[in-house]
Amino acid sequence: MPITPPISYPGVYIQELPSGVRTITGVPTSITAFLGRAPRGPVNEPVTITNYGDYERIFGGLNLNSTMSYAVRDFFLNGGGQAIIVRLFKIDGDAEARAYAMVGDGDAALRILAASPGTWANGLQIKVTVIGNDGMGEQVLKRYGRNAGELFSLSIHDGNPNEKPAIETISNVTLVEGPRRLDRVLEQESGLIHVGTLGTVVPADNAVLELDGGMDSEELDVATYLGSEAEKTGLYALEKADLFNLLCIPPDKRDGNVDAEIYAEVLAYCSKRRAMLIVDPPIEWAAQPETAAAQAMQGIGSLKISGEMARNAILYFPRVLQADPLRENQPDVFPACGIVAGIMARTDATRGVWKAPAGLDATLNGILGLQAVLTDAENGQLNPLAINCLRVFPTIGSVLWGARTMRGADQLADDYKYVPVRRLALYIEETLYRSTQWAVFEPNDEPLWSQLRLNIGTFMHDLFRQGAFQGQKPSDAYFVQCDSTTTTQSDINKGFVNIIVGFAPLKPAEFVVIYLQQMAGNLAA
Numbered sequence: 001m002p003i004t005p006p007i008s009y010p011g012v013y014i015q016e017l018p019s020g021v022r023t024i025t026g027v028p029t030s031i032t033a034f035l036g037r038a039p040r041g042p043v044n045e046p047v048t049i050t051n052y053g054d055y056e057r058i059f060g061g062l063n064l065n066s067t068m069s070y071a072v073r074d075f076f077l078n079g080g081g082q083a084i085i086v087r088l089f090k091i092d093g094d095a096e097a098r099a100y101a102m103v104g105d106g107d108a109a110l111r112i113l114a115a116s117p118g119t120w121a122n123g124l125q126i127k128v129t130v131i132g133n134d135g136m137g138e139q140v141l142k143r144y145g146r147n148a149g150e151l152f153s154l155s156i157h158d159g160n161p162n163e164k165p166a167i168e169t170i171s172n173v174t175l176v177e178g179p180r181r182l183d184r185v186l187e188q189e190s191g192l193i194h195v196g197t198l199g200t201v202v203p204a205d206n207a208v209l210e211l212d213g214g215m216d217s218e219e220l221d222v223a224t225y226l227g228s229e230a231e232k233t234g235l236y237a238l239e240k241a242d243l244f245n246l247l248c249i250p251p252d253k254r255d256g257n258v259d260a261e262i263y264a265e266v267l268a269y270c271s272k273r274r275a276m277l278i279v280d281p282p283i284e285w286a287a288q289p290e291t292a293a294a295q296a297m298q299g300i301g302s303l304k305i306s307g308e309m310a311r312n313a314i315l316y317f318p319r320v321l322q323a324d325p326l327r328e329n330q331p332d333v334f335p336a337c338g339i340v341a342g343i344m345a346r347t348d349a350t351r352g353v354w355k356a357p358a359g360l361d362a363t364l365n366g367i368l369g370l371q372a373v374l375t376d377a378e379n380g381q382l383n384p385l386a387i388n389c390l391r392v393f394p395t396i397g398s399v400l401w402g403a404r405t406m407r408g409a410d411q412l413a414d415d416y417k418y419v420p421v422r423r424l425a426l427y428i429e430e431t432l433y434r435s436t437q438w439a440v441f442e443p444n445d446e447p448l449w450s451q452l453r454l455n456i457g458t459f460m461h462d463l464f465r466q467g468a469f470q471g472q473k474p475s476d477a478y479f480v481q482c483d484s485t486t487t488t489q490s491d492i493n494k495g496f497v498n499i500i501v502g503f504a505p506l507k508p509a510e511f512v513v514i515y516l517q518q519m520a521g522n523l524a525a
Contacts, residue, residue: 020451024435024459029353029427030345032075033084033244033275034338035225035235036068037217037252040120043089044233046241050083052076058191059085060120064326065216067250071338074322075248077366078339079346084244086237089117089217090224099214101126104201110175110182111196112209119214124192127161129153130205131172140172149202150174156192161208168192175200220252225262235266238273243430245423246344247277248337255333257282260304263313271309274426274433276419279303279315279406280335281387283371286318292372293381300385310406311416312426316340316388318371320364320398333371336390339364343400353427354468356403356420356508364390364398384410403508421505424468432456432501444492449482452499456480460503470504478503 007013033046039060041047049055055072062069068085075083091097097117103110114121131137133148141151151174155166170190173182175198183195193211203209227234238244247270251258258280270277285299286292296317305313320336323329340357343364347357370390374382379389379401386409388402408417416422435455442448460478463469471477481500491498 022455024455026431029245029348031082031244032080032246032248032341033238034068034072035086035088035249037066038087039063040116040118041087042116043087044237046084046086046237048084062326067254070334071248071250074338074366075342078342080342081345084241088220088224090220095215097215099211101209101211103203108200110199110201113194113196114211114214115192115194119216121211122214124211125157125161126209127155128203128207144180146174150176175202222259222261226265235269245275246341247275248341250335250337255283263305267309267313270312274430277313278337278340279313280337281317286372289372292318293378296382296387305406311422313406314419315406316390320370321368323368331368354420354424354506358400358403360396360399362400367398370398418507424505444497452482453480470506
C-alpha cells in the first residue's frame with residue numbers, strides 16, 4: 001500500500017502494514033445444554049451456569065419431579081465445566097402459575113408476582129417500609145424528588161419477617177414515574193419478584209404481603225419439549241444461545257422415556273447447530289437384567305434414529321443406579337446422559353476432543369452401579385449395532401465402554417462411525433465457520449485465497465502438533481486448498497470462494513489384538 005499524501009518534505013516516512021494473519025482460536029467443545037422441568041427459574045430462556053451452585057441458586061437444586069436436576073448435578077460431578085439450562089413449563093388453561101400478592105383492588109391495584117412460575121414462591125412474605133419526611137427520610141425524599149408517602153422499601157422473607165432475616169431487600173422505590181419506579185427496579189434488581197400491574201395504591205407502612213397461588217408444571221408432553229421455532233420456546237429456546245456442543249434431554253419422569261417424535265426433531269436441530277445428542281435408552285430395555293442385551297437389540301429400531309443425521313447422536317446403555325438424597329439415599333434408576341456429558345468434558349480438557357470419551361479412565365462418578373451388568377459376549381452383540389455400553393470392571397468400577405455414533409453400526413460403514421471423529425469434524429467446522437467471517441465481501445482473488453490458506457493452515461497445523469491427526473508429517477495429516485482450482489471464474493462471478501479442508505482423523509483402538517507365541521528354544525534348523 002503506497003504512502004498516502006501529503007508527502008511534503010524530503011525524509012523517511014513510516015507506515016504500518018497488516019500482516020494478513022488472523023489468529024484462529026478453537027471454539028469450546030463441551031458446552032452442554034439441558035432441557036427439562038425445574039421447580040423455579042426462567043422459562044424458555046437459556047441460562048448459562050458454570051457450577052451446580054449456580055443451578056441451585058437459579059433453578060432450585062435437586063427436586064423429585066425434575067430428572068434434569070439430577071442430570072445437571074451428575075454433569076458437574078463428572079467433570080463438566082459449562083452448561084446451558086432451559087427450563088420447560090406446562091400448565092393447562094390460562095392459569096398464571098406464578099404466586100402473587102395484591103395491594104388494593106380494581107384498576108388502581110398493585111399486583112406483585114413471583115419472578116417465575118411454581119410453588120416455590122408460595123409463602124414468601126414482603127414487608128413494606130414507607131419513607132416519611134422525618135429524620136433521614138426527609139433527605140431521601142429530597143434526593144429523589146418525591147413527597148412523603150411516595151417512596152417505600154421492600155424486604156423479602158422466606159416466612160414471617162419477625163422471625164426470618166430478609167433474603168432480598170429493594171430500597172427507595174415508588175409507583176410514580178422516575179428512576180426508581182417499582183416495576184423497572186424489580187426487573188433489574190430482584191431475582192424473586194416482579195410487577196404484574198403497577199397500579200397506584202402504595203402499600204401501608206409495615207404492611208406484610210404474602211405471595212400465594214403459584215403452581216408447578218404438569219408432566220411435559222411432546223409439544224412442550226419441541227416448542228415453537230417462531231416464538232423460540234421449548235427446544236428452540238436454544239436459538240437464543242450462541243453455542244452448545246452436547247444436548248441432554250433426560251426423560252421427564254425417572255421411570256419414563258423420551259418420545260421418539262422428540263428425538264427426531266431434536267436430532268435435526270442438533271445437526272443444524274453442529275452439536276451431538278446424547279440419547280438415554282428406554283428404561284424397559286433393562287427392566288429384566290438377565291435379558292437386557294436382547295431387549296436392547298430388539299428395541300434399537302423403536303428410537304427411530306437413522307439416516308445421516310444419526311452421526312450426531314450417541315446412545316449409552318444401560319441406565320445407572322444412584323442413591324437419592326431426597327429419599328434417604330435409597331437407590332433408584334437414573335438416566336446417564338449428564339454423567340456421559342461430564343465425562344466428555346473431562347476427556348476434552350485432559351486429552352482433546354479427538355480422544356474417545358471411553359476406556360478405563362472414563363469412570364462414572366457418583367453412582368452405585370448399573371441397571372444391568374453386561375458380559376463381554378453381550379457387549380459384543382451390542383457394539384456392532386452402535387449401542388455403547390456402560391460396563392463394570394473389578395477394581396476399576398463403572399466406565400464408558402463404547403465410542404460409536406448411532407451411525408456406527410458395522411453394516412453402515414459410515415465415515416463418522418466413531419464419536420471422536422465426528423466431534424472433531426464438528427469442532428473444525430464450527431471453528432472455521434466463525435473464524436472466516438472476515439472474508440465476506442473481501443476482493444475475491446489470490447490475495448484473499450492466500451490469506452485463507454495461511455490462517456486455516458496455521459490452525460490445522462496446531463491441531464497436528466497436538467496429536468489430533470494421523471500422519472508423521474503435515475502433508476500426511478491435513479491439507480487446505482483455496483486457489484483457482486477450487487474457485488473458478490464462474491464461482492467468482494457468483495460471489496463464491498471455495499475452501500477445501502481435509503484431515504486424516506485418529507480412530508480409536510477399539511479392538512486390541514495380542515498375538516502370543518511360544519519360542520522353541522535353540523533347536524537346530
